[in-house]
Amino acid sequence: MSRLIIVSNRVAPISEGGPAAGGLAVGVYDALKETGGMWFGWSGDVLASGQPQIQLEERGPVTFATIGLVRRDYDQYYRGFSNATLWPAFHYRADLIQYDRHDFEGYRRVNAWLAQQLVPLLRDDDVIWVHDYHLIPFAQALRAAGVKNRIGFFLHIPFPASQVLLAVPPHRQLVEALCSFDLLGFQTEPDLRAFCDYVVHEAAGECEHPAKNGSSTIRAFGRTLRAAAYPIGVYPDEIAQLAKAGARGKPVRTMKATLHGRKLIMSVDRLDYSKGLVERFRAFERLLDQVPAMRNNVSFVQIAPPTRADMHAYQDIRLQLEGESGRINGRFAELDWTPIRYIHRQYERQVLAALFRESHVGYVTPLRDGMNLVAKEYVSAQDPDDPGVLVLSRFAGAAQELEGALIVNPIDIDGMAEALATALAMPVAERRARYRDMIGRLRENNVSVWRDNFLRDLKRSGEARPAARAKTVRKKATVE
Structure with missing residues (x-):
């Protein structure tokens, strides 16, 4: 051979x-x-x-x-x-x-x-x-x-x-x-x-x-x-097992405790200008602007590990994101609630999978991406009985397959805010139907x-x- x-x-x-x-x-x-x-x-x-x-x-x-x-x-x-x-x-x-x-x-x-x-x-x-x-x-x-x-x-x-x-x-x-x-x-x-x-x-x-x-x-x-x-x-069943195992770990238990029953929007990306992170932050801000009932009832966690830290374009995007998250939090935060938790560090895969499973919305909106495996990992990690909703950029390769996602244009800030509101309010029957469609595709076309x-x-x-x-x-x- x-x-x-x-x-x-x-x-x-x-x-x-x-x-x-x-x-x-x-x-x-x-x-x-x-x-x-x-x-x-x-x-x-x-x-x-x-x-x-x-x-x-x-x-x-x-x-x-x-x-x-x-x-x-x-x-x-x-x-x-x-x-x-x-x-x-x-x-x-x-x-x-x-x-x-x-x-x-x-x-x-x-x-x-x-x-x-x-x-x-x-x-x-x-x-x-x-x-x-x-x-x-x-x-x-x-x-x-x-x-x-x-x-x-x-x-x-x-x-x-x-x-x-x-x-x-x-x-x-x-x-x-x-x-x-x-x-x-x-x-x-x-x-x-x-x-x-x-x-x-x-x-x-x-x-x-x-x-x-x-x-x-x-x-x-x-x-x-x-x-x-x-x-x-990806290997969807393996990711589902990672999600279950990670749920028992301290990082996930701590996150759940600090949410106090609020809904969770979850994003994980390398810190890169192609990922549409600034637009994503502004769309979340627009959601809080337009739907006041969401204030103090939903938290957005963005994990963005460093990459190519010795290049100026990446230093610039880090500074921009830190400024945006600080500005939005300063505008909306309350004593017991921080709207955006922006985390600039790496986590193990089972922790991320468990956080995906706990979240109500997976927020994956790159300006351009070859595939974006995070979108597929998010779907794979979900609880089939109570799955979250994937909000996905039309410019990610994964959008060609994951038709059960809410597809958005990452340049359209209002459109993304509306998709977030739709995802957070979506009834469980529709969430299950969308999940079944996507997980079937992922199993048929695994890595x-x-x-x-x-x-x-x-x-x-x-x-x-x-x-x-x-x-x-x-x-x-x-x-x-």
């Missing part, structure tokens, strides 16, 4: 019996344990000097291969092009894009260097699965080194519309690099359509769309590859299904599909 080689920017810290890892890490690790294989990527260490060396750790049939980065590579590859250029562009924030040619050169250099570190560890029949925007040039670098293995790529964040991607100066080099993979995976059909639109209208390529759900055939830059949508899932579908298609990626089943779209490229 072929080994599976997982390549990601960071190697997830998984230890048997240790703290629960996220669903993605668990799903990938399960596949590695089944087939045997390797997880390769950055260790998270930034070295002041010296030459980083690969560290190999064997855990049963899985080899963890990690390597550090020197400071210049970290600054250019990670802080620079990956997170100051690609992250805002792919989340439709062209106004926040920072581009430096040296950073792009560093991004390509680090991808090539990482590929060179992996090559001696590969076997001829290995199947390689590369993850996310940090590693777009990785297959191109492997091909240049003579690697002929099947190589797949999954993008966890959105793929932007062509006119947005064009704001990134080396957009053509990025898409050409993506075409070095054998299979491209996107979170949603709109992401796949955006990629095809670029290929057809900017690269003079072709995109054959299957008559029914399936992978599209892409021909561009002298390559033929497949691309499809693979919405990532194992996502993983197995992608790997199945990657292994088949060399097989031709009959042309009669597809419609080909072709257009000459625009000359820039």
